[in-house]
Amino acid sequence: MEMINQQTEELIEEVLYLQKSSLLRLRNTSAAERILKLKSIEKYMLDHKQELFDALFADFKKPSSEVIIAEMLGVKREIAHAKSHLSAWMKPQKVGTPLLLLGTQSHVLYEPKGLCLIIAPWNYPFNLAINPLIHAIAAGNAVIIKPSELSPNTSAFIKKMISHLFDKSEIAVFEGDASVSTYLLAQRFDHIFFTGSPAIGKIVMRAAATYLTSVTLELGGKSPAIVGPEVDLVSSVQKIAWGKFLNNGQTCIAPDFVFVHEKVAFSFMEEMEATVQKFYNTENNGIEKSKDYARIVNERHFHRIKTLVDEAISEGAKIIFGGEFNEEDCFISPTLISHCTAEMRIMQEEIFGPVLPMTTYKSETEIVDYLSGEEKPLALYVFSKDDVFTEYILTNTSSGTSVVNDCLIQFGHTELPFGGVNHSGIGKSGGKYGFIEFSNQKSVVKQNTNLLKNFYPPYTFKSKWLIEQVLRWF
Ligand code: NAD
Numbered sequence: 453m454e455m456i457n458q459q460t461e462e463l464i465e466e467v468l469y470l471q472k473s474s475l476l477r478l479r480n481t482s483a484a485e486r487i488l489k490l491k492s493i494e495k496y497m498l499d500h501k502q503e504l505f506d507a508l509f510a511d512f513k514k515p516s517s518e519v520i521i522a523e524m525l526g527v528k529r530e531i532a533h534a535k536s537h538l539s540a541w542m543k544p545q546k547v548g549t550p551l552l553l554l555g556t557q558s559h560v561l562y563e564p565k566g567l568c569l570i571i572a573p574w575n576y577p578f579n580l581a582i583n584p585l586i587h588a589i590a591a592g593n594a595v596i597i598k599p600s601e602l603s604p605n606t607s608a609f610i611k612k613m614i615s616h617l618f619d620k621s622e623i624a625v626f627e628g629d630a631s632v633s634t635y636l637l638a639q640r641f642d643h644i645f646f647t648g649s650p651a652i653g654k655i656v657m658r659a660a661a662t663y664l665t666s667v668t669l670e671l672g673g674k675s676p677a678i679v680g681p682e683v684d685l686v687s688s689v690q691k692i693a694w695g696k697f698l699n700n701g702q703t704c705i706a707p708d709f710v711f712v713h714e715k716v717a718f719s720f721m722e723e724m725e726a727t728v729q730k731f732y733n734t735e736n737n738g739i740e741k742s743k744d745y746a747r748i749v750n751e752r753h754f755h756r757i758k759t760l761v762d763e764a765i766s767e768g769a770k771i772i773f774g775g776e777f778n779e780e781d782c783f784i785s786p787t788l789i790s791h792c793t794a795e796m797r798i799m800q801e802e803i804f805g806p807v808l809p810m811t812t813y814k815s816e817t818e819i820v821d822y823l824s825g826e827e828k829p830l831a832l833y834v835f836s837k838d839d840v841f842t843e844y845i846l847t848n849t850s851s852g853t854s855v856v857n858d859c860l861i862q863f864g865h866t867e868l869p870f871g872g873v874n875h876s877g878i879g880k881s882g883g884k885y886g887f888i889e890f891s892n893q894k895s896v897v898k899q900n901t902n903l904l905k906n907f908y909p910p911y912t913f914k915s916k917w918l919i920e921q922v923l924r925w926f
Contacts, residue, residue, distance in 0.1 A: 456631040463626075464596075468639055470621035471567055471594035478622065479564045479592050483539040489589050490531045492617050493582065497524060500613070504578060507605035511577070512782075513747045518699060523578040526864060530583050533866040533883050534590045541590070541887050544896070552926050555901030562891040564592035565666065566642035571633055571656065573648045574600035574749055575702040575804075581610050584645045584668075585623070587886030593643070594622055598636055601629040602749050634659075641665050643890060647704075648672075649802075650875055657878075668879035668889050670704070671872050672802050675829040677707035677859065678819055678845055680836030681715045688835035688857070689723040692808075693731060695833070695859025697786050700746040701806035705831040705853065705860055708803055709792070711819050714812040721788060721810075725773045728786045739785050740778065748782040748805055757784060757805035764789060764798040764809065774807075794822065816841060820848045827875035828852070833859050852876050 497504065501524070508514040508523065544559040568588050572581035581599050588595045597614065599607035604627070611625040618624075626632050637644070637659035646656045647670040660667045677692050695707050712720045732742040739745055748754045758777050765771065774787030784806055792799050792809040799809060813819055832851035836842045842856055852872035853862045863870060869880035879889055906918055
């Protein structure tokens, strides 16, 4: 970790001062004004598409098609969704009146939280900085964004875009490593939206406790894919391979390991190998030459993943295919590993790379027993044609999100809450849930009568009788 310089510290203080002074103006902006800001982000992103492709390629050879699918499309969809619904979200939501409070009228008012900090990771560095920003703007907040130092080209793109579109008294970007986050986290914010690892999530939550700042923690973990005995194997394998190897396995909701019913285990392995060849080796030049296959972000992560694989092999796991490593280019080939056991580190730590450990099972109770002893994952995927099997898994396991017969698609669903549970995250994002996360849901009760005066002291014989009746009848 480098040392933050004094100039950055002073700039942060200045921005915080300016943003605090803007809060009253921002909270009074209309839906139309906020939508204009969102549109300007969309326009900039589309007008500078090639620049964004270049930045993400320079960061870790992300293919431009994956930039479109997994970085830009999500931003475009979130903006479109907010454009259609923001006026309705911002309206005071009327609620019914309980009998006890007869004569009152009440509603929920969505007010901006105020000064917000967004700390973003490197794996989808554009999407995961801008999606929360969309919700923060929609809710009327001022924002500081700290993008990741591990994707410096995309972070620079984000800084350039935000400086071009917004005054720093409203939205500002501070690039840099943990020293910048640490300095920011020591300041007083009204909300912190963090996306990253559970380990750093704990640091963020501890820092937030100083001012009792609310937090959204979008974290990671080990998301299982479960392949049932009755399954459309070809299609399931394609979906698992796509979910696992997209972005080189560096996706928070990628299937991290797979449980395969022993009846289909052999066919699963054969089909997975054939699918990987079809995806990344069509010209028979070797997967390393494929333009559609990204790289591990840096050498530290390359070695971390290699050590996980080496350890597993030394403890009895077997490579079914893959297992090729090229340090110079941070290349790891798509790898399937069998004979993995619960004690192995590869089955304990989030892999975040193109390595898929598999274990086989005979009965679905084994899966439920296994998962009940682990941290609750961010995602759980079930592949089955049998509804009873699927229902059994869904009702007996806990996860932040779940998908039946596909992978990753939940992230693009603007009507569903996205987020983890306990170790995989706190709070939700996406669509209205993102807007709510950046809002204070203020309850407003308007009293139109004075009926309650009958319950004020002094407690006479008559009022005591009345109070007794309330307990009896309400
Ligand atoms: P990370 O936790 O290492 O870093 C995330 C951010 O925190 C970066 O901006 C980094 O600069 C900052 N940071 C690093 N050390 C810090 C410290 N000591 N104090 C304060 N801030 C610090 O995560 P990463 O490697 O960028 O991303 C990978 C992780 O993120 C994986 O665990 C993955 O599952 C998770 N993730 C989750 C989601 C989600 O939506 N739930 C999405 C993407 C990634």
